[in-house]
Amino acid sequence: MIAFSHYDAALLARALWMTVVLSVAGGLAGLAGGTALACLRMARGRLFAPLRFLAAGYVQVVRRVPFIVTLYIVFFLTGMAGLDVSEVTVAIWAIGLIAAGYIAEIVHGGLRSVPADQIEAAVTLNLPLLARWRHVIVPQALPVIVPPTVGYLVLFIKDTALASQVGVLELNQAGVILSNRGLPTMQVFLAVLGLYFALSYPLTRLSRMLEKRLALS
Amino acid sequence: MPYLDLRGVTVRQDTHEILRDVGLQVGRGEIVSLIGPSGSGKSTLLRTLIGLQPVVSGSLTLDGVAIDMTAASAPRALRARAAIVFQQFGLFDHMSVLRNLTLAPTVVAGRPRAEVEEAARHRLRMLGLADKAEIRPSRLSGGQKQRVAIARALMTQPDLLLLDEPTSALDPRLVSEVTALLRDLARAGMTIIQVSHGMESVAALSDRIVLLEDGRVRAVGAGARAAAEPSIAAFMNAHR
Numbered sequence: 001m002i003a004f005s006h007y008d009a010a011l012l013a014r015a016l017w018m019t020v021v022l023s024v025a026g027g028l029a030g031l032a033g034g035t036a037l038a039c040l041r042m043a044r045g046r047l048f049a050p051l052r053f054l055a056a057g058y059v060q061v062v063r064r065v066p067f068i069v070t071l072y073i074v075f076f077l078t079g080m081a082g083l084d085v086s087e088v089t090v091a092i093w094a095i096g097l098i099a100a101g102y103i104a105e106i107v108h109g110g111l112r113s114v115p116a117d118q119i120e121a122a123v124t125l126n127l128p129l130l131a132r133w134r135h136v137i138v139p140q141a142l143p144v145i146v147p148p149t150v151g152y153l154v155l156f157i158k159d160t161a162l163a164s165q166v167g168v169l170e171l172n173q174a175g176v177i178l179s180n181r182g183l184p185t186m187q188v189f190l191a192v193l194g195l196y197f198a199l200s201y202p203l204t205r206l207s208r209m210l211e212k213r214l215a216l217s
Numbered sequence: 218m219p220y221l222d223l224r225g226v227t228v229r230q231d232t233h234e235i236l237r238d239v240g241l242q243v244g245r246g247e248i249v250s251l252i253g254p255s256g257s258g259k260s261t262l263l264r265t266l267i268g269l270q271p272v273v274s275g276s277l278t279l280d281g282v283a284i285d286m287t288a289a290s291a292p293r294a295l296r297a298r299a300a301i302v303f304q305q306f307g308l309f310d311h312m313s314v315l316r317n318l319t320l321a322p323t324v325v326a327g328r329p330r331a332e333v334e335e336a337a338r339h340r341l342r343m344l345g346l347a348d349k350a351e352i353r354p355s356r357l358s359g360g361q362k363q364r365v366a367i368a369r370a371l372m373t374q375p376d377l378l379l380l381d382e383p384t385s386a387l388d389p390r391l392v393s394e395v396t397a398l399l400r401d402l403a404r405a406g407m408t409i410i411q412v413s414h415g416m417e418s419v420a421a422l423s424d425r426i427v428l429l430e431d432g433r434v435r436a437v438g439a440g441a442r443a444a445a446e447p448s449i450a451a452f453m454n455a456h457r
Contacts, residue, residue: 118307123269140310
C-alpha cells in the first residue's frame, strides 16, 4: 500500500472534481439536448417534418460515431472557427453532443411507450397540450425513461476519461501523471478505479431507487 | 329541428374514402346505434363526432349551433359538448379512479378540486364504485372499468355521449346494468350514440338504428320499429 503525498492527493482530488464537472455538465447538456430532440421527433404536422428528419438523422449519426471522434471534431472545429474556449468546454460540448443523441433515443422510446389510447382520451377530455404532457404523457413515460437514462450516465462517467486526449486533467490522466512520476502503477490505478466506483455507484443506487419509486407512483 | 344534424361528412384516408357524404339526424335524448360490418365506418363516424378524425367536408348543427367540421376550431367545439367512452376505456392507469374523474373538470374547467371530488364521489356511489375511488383503474374488472369510463365522461357534463362498443367487455348481468344506466341518462335528456355489435342490446336500447356499409348510410330505422327496417333487420338477424 502506498501513501499519497499531499500533492498527489490534491492532484487526484482536482482530477476527480474535473470528472464530476465533465459528467454533470455533459450529462445535463445531454439531457436538455436529448429531450429537445425527442420532442422534435414527436412533433406532428408537415411544418415540423424537416426538423423531425434532422433530429432523427442527428440521433442516427451521433450514436454511430465513437466519442473520441466527436471530441476531436469539436476540438478542431472550435479551433478553426477561432473560438477561444477551454479544453474543458470542448470536452463538455462533445459529451453533451453525444449524450444528447443517446438520451434522445431513450426519451423518444419512453414517450412512444405511452399508449395512443391514453393520449386520445386526454385529447377528447379537452386537456390542453401542456396539460396532456404534464398529467398524462410525462408521468407514464418517466418510469420508462429514468432508469436507462441514469444507467447511461453511469456508463458515460467512464467515457469522460477520453477528455484527456484534448488536454483535460481528469481521473485517468491524473493516474498516468502519478504513474509517470514513479508511483507504483497498480496502486495508482487501483485508487483511480476506487474513485470511479465511488462516483458511479451512488448513481446506480439512485437509478434503482427511482425505478422503484416511479413504478409505485 | 333535430338536436344533432350532421350533413355531408366525407372522411378520406390517402385515396380511400372511409365515410362518404354521411348524414345523421338525432333528436335530444335519443339513443342511436350505429351498426354495420367491420370497416363500414362506424368507429370513424364516432371519432368524427368527437373531433379525432379530420374530415374533407361536412357540417354539423348541434343544439342549434352550427359547426364547420372542416374548421380547425371544430374539435374543441365538439368536445365542449360531447364526451366519448372508448372500447378500451382509455383510463389513466397512473392515477387513481377519483383523479381520473376529477382531472378534466379541475384542469380544463378550472372548477375547485374539493367540489369536483365531491361530485366525483357521488357519481361513483351512483355507479356502485364508492369503494374504488382511491385505487388504480388497472385493478378493476372490465365492467368496473367501463363504469368508471362512463363516470369520467359524464364529469365533463356533456349533452352528447358517444360510446364505442359499450357492452363488449361485459358479462350479461353487467350488460343489463349498463343498458339501464344509458336509458336513465337518455331519459334525463342526454343524447347517446353508440357503436355496437351486440344486436340484443341494440334492439332493446335504440330509438334509432343506423346501418352503415362501405362508408355510407345504407338504412335508418327509427322509433319502436327501428329494428324492423328490412335492411337493418336482415343485418341484425345475420349477426345475432
